[in-house]
Amino acid sequence: MLEVTRELARFVNDLEFENIPTEVIDRAKILMRDFIGIGIRARHEADSTLAMMRATEILGADGGACGVFGDSRWFSPAAAALINGALGHSLDFDDTHAEAALHPSAVVIPAAFAAAQLPGASGKEVITAIVAGYEVVCRLGQAVGPDDHYKRGYHPTATCGVFGAAVAAGKVMGLSAEEIESALGIALSQASGTMQFVENGAWTMRYQVGNSAKSGLVAASFAREGFVGATHPIEGKYGFLRAYAPSPNVTKVVAAVGTIWETMNIAVKPYPGCRLAHSGVDAIIEMKREHGFEPKDIASVDIGLVGLAYDLTGTPQAQKRTPDNLVDAQFSMHFQAAIAIQHGRIHWDDFSRLLRDETTSALMRKINVTRRTDITGDDWSKFCANVSIDLKDGRQITRQIHLPKGEFGNFLTNFELRAKFRSLVTPCIGYASEIALCDLIMNFENETVDKLFHETLPTPGMVMAGED
Numbered sequence: 001m002l003e004v005t006r007e008l009a010r011f012v013n014d015l016e017f018e019n020i021p022t023e024v025i026d027r028a029k030i031l032m033r034d035f036i037g038i039g040i041r042a043r044h045e046a047d048s049t050l051a052m053m054r055a056t057e058i059l060g061a062d063g064g065a066c067g068v069f070g071d072s073r074w075f076s077p078a079a080a081a082l083i084n085g086a087l088g089h090s091l092d093f094d095d096t097h098a099e100a101a102l103h104p105s106a107v108v109i110p111a112a113f114a115a116a117q118l119p120g121a122s123g124k125e126v127i128t129a130i131v132a133g134y135e136v137v138c139r140l141g142q143a144v145g146p147d148d149h150y151k152r153g154y155h156p157t158a159t160c161g162v163f164g165a166a167v168a169a170g171k172v173m174g175l176s177a178e179e180i181e182s183a184l185g186i187a188l189s190q191a192s193g194t195m196q197f198v199e200n201g202a203w204t205m206r207y208q209v210g211n212s213a214k215s216g217l218v219a220a221s222f223a224r225e226g227f228v229g230a231t232h233p234i235e236g237k238y239g240f241l242r243a244y245a246p247s248p249n250v251t252k253v254v255a256a257v258g259t260i261w262e263t264m265n266i267a268v269k270p271y272p273g274c275r276l277a278h279s280g281v282d283a284i285i286e287m288k289r290e291h292g293f294e295p296k297d298i299a300s301v302d303i304g305l306v307g308l309a310y311d312l313t314g315t316p317q318a319q320k321r322t323p324d325n326l327v328d329a330q331f332s333m334h335f336q337a338a339i340a341i342q343h344g345r346i347h348w349d350d351f352s353r354l355l356r357d358e359t360t361s362a363l364m365r366k367i368n369v370t371r372r373t374d375i376t377g378d379d380w381s382k383f384c385a386n387v388s389i390d391l392k393d394g395r396q397i398t399r400q401i402h403l404p405k406g407e408f409g410n411f412l413t414n415f416e417l418r419a420k421f422r423s424l425v426t427p428c429i430g431y432a433s434e435i436a437l438c439d440l441i442m443n444f445e446n447e448t449v450d451k452l453f454h455e456t457l458p459t460p461g462m463v464m465a466g467e468d
Contacts (some may be wrong), residue, residue, distance in 0.1 A: 005184055005234045008139075011257050012132045012167050013177035017124040017445070020131055025262045025445070028131050029249040031095050033421055033441040034268050035105040036069050039088045040456055041348065041424040046090035047326055048203040056083065066117045067453035079116040081165070081217045084110035086210030089157070091348055092274040092330040093424075097265060098383070098407060100141025100160070101308070102264055103209070107161030108168045110131030110213035113437065115172040115220065116449045123444040131263055131368035133166040136232035137164025138262035140234070142247040143252040147308055147382075148309035150195065152246070158193020159244060163234070166218020166223075172341055173224050177191075183220045185229020188240055198312065201327030238331040267406040268417065271346035273330045275404070276309035279385035282331055283399035284340040287389060295342055297391050303333055304372040311409055314369035321364045326351050337387075347423065352433035383407075430459045 019023070043049060056062060061079030068083045075083065077437055088094050089106040096103055112129045115121070140160040149156050166187040170180045172394075175280050193208035223229060233239050234253060241248035271281055287293075305314050313333040314320060323329040329336075329351050338360045339346045354360045375384045388398045403410045412420070418438070425434045437455040440447050 002250055004250055005181055005232055007254045008136055009177045009180040012171055012180050015128055015132050017128045024131060024263050027263055027446055029442055030128055030417060031105050031266055032109060035088050035094055035109050037421040037424040038091050038093050039084055040070035040428050042087040042090040044428045045055050048090060048206055052086060063072030066114050068316035069456045070458060071275045072457050077217060078214045081110045081114040082210040082214035085213030086206040087125045089209040090206045091272050093269055096267050097138045100138045101146030102141045102160055104134050104137050104154040106157060106209045106212045107165045109167035111216045112168040112172055114217050115169040121172050123447045125172055127445055129168045132171045133164040134263045136167045136338060137161055139253050143249050144241060145247055148246050150308055153194045155193035155195050155208060158212045159191045161212040162187045162191050164213045166219040169217045169220035173220055175224055179223045182229040183223035185233040187216055187375035188220050188230055191240055198331055205327060214317045252280040265408050268412050270405050270412060273336050274313050277313045277336045277402040278331045279383045279401040280387055281336050282405050283385055283387040283401045284337055287397050287399050288344045291397055293391060295363055298366055299390040299392045301367045302388045303369045305369060306372050306375050306382055306384050310371040321427050329355055333369050334364040335366045337367050428458055
């Protein structure tokens with residue numbers, strides 16, 4: 001049996017900041033900045049935040065030593081990991097890994113930061129831990145076979161995420177290779193999360209991601225104190241891959257680990273909403289820029305999607321045309337396409353602003369999404385979208401996009417990355433603090449965790465969800 005758990009644990013234990021390629025460190029800081037910006041905005045605006053913060057208070061989880069991005073209070077380590085994970089996934093604007101079909105930062109970063117605030121870890125140690133977590137969670141997501149995992153009803157960010165969170169927290173804590181193995185064994189007992197939230201737009205999508213961040217922190221903490229976890233938790237007879245996947249590829253867990261850096265394959269979203277809809281959005285934005293059409297010019301729109309993209313964002317069509325809440329809208333190709341037709345871009349504010357908008361609703365009724373079965377064999381085929389727009393003047397314009405903006409090879413420019421962060425953060429903490437926070441994150445190897453959280457504090461006098 002290939003002992004991939006042991007090999008992963010050794011890789012994590014041996015990983016040092018100085019041995020990580022510069023471009024990987026730079027990418028990790030870009031991803032960290034992106035996630036923190038999303039978390040700050042979600043602390044102020046996400047519709048599920050009020051209930052989550054009040055429940056946290058009732059459970060007595062506030063008043064600890066760990067921070068929540070954008071909040072002036074302190075929380076227990078477990079609560080901070082859970083809240084930051086849930087907030088970071090609340091806007092569905094957080095980064096993705098295409099082949100693993102999951103959101104790495106939402107589970108890895110909250111666990112690393114919660115662990116880091118206990119001993120006061122350095123910026124270098126936190127960055128190293130985050131890279132370790134990325135490498136583990138992305139490899140597990142590929143090994144489990146994300147399409148099959150999804151079809152069985154699992155939410156890969158949550159199920160695979162607990163292992164990345166355990167590794168990130170354990171690395172910050174300085175666990176030995178044997179202790180990291182044990183932490184992964186404990187994490188196995190907490191690997192959970194399903195896609196059932198799609199049916200009614202439930203907030204459990206956010207909760208279960210935060211719960212995996214928290215559970216990874218718990219697993220590392222138990223292992224540090226000598227608690228014994230299951231052996232071979234990834235590859236064993238009753239381990240994660242065999243229990244959660246019909247046809248896993250075990251070798252993908254450790255293939256070229258430390259040589260090929262999956263961190264570089266993590267994409268930053270240019271728009272909120274399900275990543276699998278973004279090729280369709282890109283196509284519409286390109287065509288609008290070239291042809292200058294307006295909503296009144298549209299006769300009909302046909303969008304062809306492949307496999308899981310169609311399953312998650314295109315059907316049932318009646319529901320996707322009439323999203324009832326923000327999560328529904330985030331998983332609606334029709335809604336995202338309608339925004340792109342109107343504005344030639346999508347901002348976070350558009351989701352709440354246009355959910356009940358008459359022009360948006362009228363456009364969604366003109367949009368038809370179909371399943372494409374004729375596109376196979378390409379590494380990016382699952383992202384492929386073919387968009388055909390019939391205009392009232394008789395013209396038909398078409399566009400096919402394989403590689404959505406934000407992926408490796410089509411990554412966002414520095415200007416676009418900076419603009420996204422600024423648009424999310426400035427309304428919450430102010431212009432000067434946004435600049436200071438951005439500079440701090442991009443120089444984080446020379447900074448401290450506590451200083452970072454101080455820079456995320458809200459503008460004085462601002463009342464946030466969950467506060468009187």
